[in-house]
Amino acid sequence: MESGAKKTIYTAENIYFFRHALLRDAAYQLQLPGDRARLHGLAFEVIDPPEPSPLDAVDLSPVTRHAADASAEELAGHALQAADGGDSGMARERFRGLHRLYLRRAAERMDRGYRHESACVAWQTFAEFVAGSERGEALRRAGMAAHSRGKLKEAEELVSRSVAIHRQEANRRLEGMALGYLAGIYRDTGRVGQAQRAYEEALAIHRDAGDRRSEGRALGSLVGVYWETGRMQEACSVAEQALATLQEFGDRRLEGIALGNLANLYQHMGRIEQAETAFEQALALHHDAGDPRAEGLVMGNLGILCQRTGRSERAECVYERALALHREVGNRRDEGITLVNLGGLFVDLERYEDAERAYRQALAIHRDVGNRRSEGIALCCLAVLCQKTERSEEARSTFDQALIIHREVGDRRSEGVALGNLANHFRDTGRTEEAEHAYALALDIHRKVGDKRFEGAELCDQAVFHLSQRRVKEARDGWRSGAAILQALGDSFELRRKTDEMREACARAGVAPLDGDLA
Template sequence: ANLSLQNQALALFNALNGAEDARLIIFDQFENLLDWQSGHALADRPGVGEWIDAINSQPCRCRILLTTRQWPQGTREYPPTYMQEYFVRGLEVDEGIELLRKLGVEADEQGLRTVVERCAGHAFALTLLASLLRNRHLSLATFFQDPTYAQLWSGNIARNLLDYIYKQQLDADQRRLLFAFSIYREPAPLHAAQAIIEEGEAVSKVQSDLDALLSQHLLQAAGEGNYQLHAIVANYAQGHFIEGDERANRAALLAAHVKAAQYYLQQSETHYPPPERRQHMSDMEPLIEAVWQYCQAEQWQEAYGLMEDNSIYRNLKNWGGDAILLELYTLLLPPEKWQAERLQAAHIYNNLGVLCRALGRMQQAREYIERALRIYEKEGDRVDESWSLNHLGRVYSQIGNKEQAREYYEQALRICQEEGDRLGEATALNNLGWVCNALGQTEQEQKYYEQALSIFREIGDRGGEGSTLNNLGRVLNDLGQHAKAQEYYEQALDIFRETNNRRGEGWTLSNLGKTYYVQGQLDEARTYLDRALRMRREVDRRGAGRTLNNLGEVYASMGQRERARECYEEALSINRAMGDREGEGKTLRNFGRLYLAERNYSIALAALLLAQRLLDELQSPYRYSAQEGLDALRQELGEKQFAELRTKVELKAPQIVKEALG
């Protein structure tokens, strides 16, 4: 009950994929979760885009049917893989007749059949027709015979019926109310619509207008006093508020979006926590909607200022809102359309790059950050230039080019030291420590982290201090100093909890679980990893994949191999969906170890070969562990049998692993 929408989406997919009996799951009107123009998930629907990625990138035991007018777009750009498109012809005649009867249309079988066939089984067209008959007190026979309605049967019947109802059955006040609701992309209460309408209309009249829209199926009750329009109706209402004057209609639409933004700002101020007490994404929902509304109103400067003034980027990053942030920042592109200042444009590109990297879109991340870097260099903004260099280094590190990453980090470090930017200096030192880890330079890695920790403490940066304590804990764990590592992790955990950094808290819990694991304390390890997984599912999907991999190791050590296999399979799907290639390599390594323990040598070898290939390519510090798995297999089989098996398996390794995953 306490799961976020993002976590609910992931949990739903995993539940469907793990179901014992295959089922057909139908999501009707899925377009209500999507942007009408782009097909991407709406900003306040975190996890939907990632869920679309998941169902498109891997098979599911259950079959999932989405009914939508837009092709659903995930967070990553790739062609349809497991998703397939089917043109829906509409309701069958018998189904259409049953719908009409449920809606109160009384007529003989032939008359109902004629209606369904003329509407091509379009459910909403049939609903609108039933509404028209009821409000006009018409029988179906009279409707057919009256020449007034003859034009409704040509062309787009649903649109024709909507057009007739809008122009012939709604008065001006009802049209204004319909238009007002169309401005909101989420279900909204009546007072939200009233914020769009000019004042002066009596409360009783507004309620009467609301009832009229509901009775004619133009508006739908969404629960808890909220209402929303069918997507067809919303699109129609926005295009017909001022008939015959496209320019005036456009101006009215933009003005309405401004009023909606102001409504959300007022809601944030009166009904939501002040900035210092915000702890979850839900605390910022009206601000997110206000930014979106300002962008629809083409008041991008106000949208950008609102994001900056309320630290929306920093907070949502800490709370797992990368997909929401990506949508909001994308709405600001290109910055030239609103004459953004050069440094504002650079900040937008830089943040987009960071978000794309977090979501596994490395090519886009590099392009955005390089664009930001060029602007900072041209503007002489040395401090922000160093931050872009740090971010660019992380992109190159993540794709396996550690030497190039080190060059960028060292450039960033020099600039920060010259400019006296202590925060940037500590960040660069931390990043250099990560590179040394990959290159096996443990002593230098520890020195970098210790220097960074000293600076973070000196300047009072608690978040940086917590991150560096985590990094030092990992070094000490690798060196076998588990008690000291645990001490650092506990300090980091306290800091992340104090600063409400849920992403950092999940990361640290996972690290504590690993520490208990290497000490052989399996129950404690599982407890911490379970806690970490619950949190990371909510705020850090990439991290959730890493934690699942660690949890799989614990279950394997407990002899619960089926549970371990389930963890690895889910981890692998997340690794691939998030573009986490190192995580994928580590999971394949563990997958190989599991099958080696079961003496299923072909699958073990295939998985270990794929892991070695990936981790070598990335210059990952974990590449040696994949080789250790191969050496263990060679020792168990003997050199000759190992060589023969490798000849049979190597070229077919991807297919063997795919089949093993079911």
């Protein structure tokens, strides 16, 4: 044996378990196919509780939770094996129905446990055993699981198939639901025009069907599209319509979601007191409804508000509370996202070691759950931190990693943001031509995806670059254009931050502030 090689130790217990497994498998293989099927049927009856789940539970509505759900994956496997070799046609059909039932129960349990990769596979498997609108809905759920993992291309393909099936089946209600979810994928990948058209088509379907609840949800989804494209009054009006519509049903969870959306809009518009009030109301609704997952999401957004209004101590406490809620329910995806936001707070406070720790924890989570989109965003944040801490080579390589992921998943918006940050890196390291090119690419993407906020911020950053090149007229023109966009959006926090950076750059260049003669 080679020196240093690890020696395997065989205990009596290990030997016993190995022999037992070997004999058990041999005994199973010696059974005739029909006998094996009966054994699986017996195993199913032993595991399934005395009060069985209703056999008609496989429909389009959510399945009621049942004691058997903990064993749903195992039960689905036994039912399939029993169906393959049952004694009679009636028995085989019964076990096929039970296989479908428990396969769906297993998929829903995976969703509840945030096992998105397993859920995506389970829903697609379930779709193979059903037809029509039920198959369409299973594919939508598979797409939702893929989306939660940041697999945007896979999610789009699955949800597009769902829309096509519901359209073919003339199931307008489910077509509208799937179309609305597809619109969200378009928005996440920077195709704001397509997103708006899909949301508006879904909204028309819900109104035509008289489905007020889904109408309220679709209205809420349109809010973000209108805000991103600079249509602030429309965004505010639609957000208030969505809230009023959903309040009709007395569903505290849906009302809380609508209030959270309205609070985010108020925050972006600089209406801070209204935003904070709406966030607190949304938190109370989710708490009363016993929905810690939604409570954690709102808490994370409240943390952003506190951070943007300079209340750093409270922001940290709120982020920590959001993290505790995400961990309580096992929501690792949003735990990772919140850690990135907490890392951003630490960067603002120049607590760079804490920031790096938070970013790396987030990266580990995103990689573990397979959330590629959020992994790319976290890498971009880490790259900016490397730049701030004078690790130029590491910053560049980390930006490159982020860009590879953004392009892989088709996230154009985040690609534009990463290119803008890379342009700042080139600017600060004296790589003039590369900075010029990266700013142009970033602005082109922001304009193509219709993201007004990042277009405004990018123009302000580019103005600082032009100042460093003594191109004062270009700097002033670009600054005014960018500042006007941020002002129109009501984003006072970002405008204030960019103004401070611009004035520092003007002082270094020995020129008057670019906003000096603005009213």
